[in-house]
């Protein structure tokens with residue numbers, strides 16, 4: 093279903109979202125761009141942004157979160173955060189990344205913490221402002237077909253609103269005084285805007301047969317060359333919207349009676365990541381960790397890659413390791 097919302101009505105529309113939870117949206121924080129931040133003043137909202145450094149996965153899989161409290165007498169008690177949230181202004185690539193996380197955290201063994209947040213969060217997408225680092229058209233992530241409640245596609249004076257769920261439909265119904273039906277001219281303009289947006293995504297990564305190419309490239313010099321300049325800092329994992337590895341740590345208080353079981357993001361680029369009981373490290377060298385990361389991102393599950401082409405790992409790598417260029421070099425050789 094396609095509807096229309098005039099830009100001048102966006103503030104009013106946003107204020108009605110408060111009934112569904114705290115509203116978070118892209119807010120300009122530093123010279124490096126926007127971050128998803130709680131919206132206290134509508135004027136702070138920057139819907140025409142390129143990318144945030146930390147993706148919206150932080151709302152579903154928190155960087156650090158207590159899973160259980162522990163008491164010597166009462167045992168373990170699960171800690172569930174059931175706060176309600178509205179995420180306004182999520183890009184297609186990040187929505188597709190959340191759909192990938194769903195497969196891990198909801199399918200076979202649903203994670204109650206993740207599931208509760210997913211169910212308690214309304215996602216409103218917005219069309220993006222691509223730059224030279226985006227290659228989402230290569231990974232099939234430039235358009236979101238599911239995983240959102242509403243999607244706002246910008247045209248000149250308004251947004252074409254795509255409805256993606258029953259919750260989204262409910263929001264539209266509650267705002268029917270400002271939600272209009274688009275005219276044929278609006279739909280024509282919507283198509284033109286979409287074509288223009290896609291034309292700005294000029295970076296291309298040929299992913300045909302990429303798993304075989306990577307399998308065969310284990311001894312390629314490109315891995316060592318990049319491992320030699322890599323700091324092993326793990327930033328590429330932290331900014332990646334599809335990275336989902338975590339570690340669980342027990343914190344025991346000094347009374348030895350109370351404690352917390354805490355989950356926190358982990359990074360396969362850190363040496364300790366592959367350290368297991370008995371002291372074995374199954375990826376002891378940086379070159380193995382770098383190769384593993386590229387392999388993981390370009391591996392396929394249910395017909396999609398573990399990469400949505402957002403460009404973050406290249407943009408925020410302090411060693412200037414260019415994700416697409418490395419893969420191009422491997423293919424060419």
Ligand code: SF4
Nearest residue numbers: 322323325326328409
């Ligand atoms: S962000 Fe760059 S330097 Fe840091 S671990 Fe990743 S590839 Fe290495």
Ligand code: SF4
Nearest residue numbers: 332399400402403405
């Ligand atoms: S691997 Fe890089 S480009 Fe791909 S989703 Fe992760 S951060 Fe984005």
